[in-house]
Amino acid sequence: MSDDCLFCKIIAGEIPSTEVYRDDDVFAFEDINPVAPTHTLVIPVKHLTDVAAAEEADTELLGKLVMAANKIAEKKGLVKEGFRYVINTGNDGGQTVYHLHLHIFGGRKMNWPPG
Numbered sequence: 328m329s330d331d332c333l334f335c336k337i338i339a340g341e342i343p344s345t346e347v348y349r350d351d352d353v354f355a356f357e358d359i360n361p362v363a364p365t366h367t368l369v370i371p372v373k374h375l376t377d378v379a380a381a382e383e384a385d386t387e388l389l390g391k392l393v394m395a396a397n398k399i400a401e402k403k404g405l406v407k408e409g410f411r412y413v414i415n416t417g418n419d420g421g422q423t424v425y426h427l428h429l430h431i432f433g434g435r436k437m438n439w440p441p442g
């Protein structure tokens with residue numbers, strides 16, 4: 328846990344969130360400012376600043392993040408029509424919260440290329 332990290336505080340329950348999924352390694356909750364009918368954030372319980380900060384030892388954790396996202400996508404009925412996962416990274420990537428998170432977007436047609 329990083330003391331000044333918003334998402335670590337959410338995992339700890341110090342800041343409220345709408346929980347979607349939780350296990351020992353992964354936590355998921357609804358984005359506070361959804362930009363699609365489904366907009367869920369999937370984060371590792373372990374504080375990692377961004378995906379680029381992941382090390383070889385985090386390989387399994389990254390897999391767990393995607394597998395948890397898949398479970399959520401399935402549960403929310405997104406698989407038939409499709410969905411999008413996004414991991415914004417750093418300033419150019421549009422990252423605003425520096426605790427690694429995977430966005431799940433679904434429920435509408437996504438645009439390409441991203442803005």
Ligand code: AMP
Nearest residue numbers: 344357358359360415421422423424425
């Ligand atoms: P990013 O721009 O990829 O770093 O995404 C950060 C996301 O966190 C944005 O989509 C925000 O709407 C979302 N967010 C910020 N604060 C909260 C919060 N307290 N609860 C839920 N989502 C949040």
Ligand code: ZN
Nearest residue numbers: 332335374426
């Ligand atoms: Zn954190």
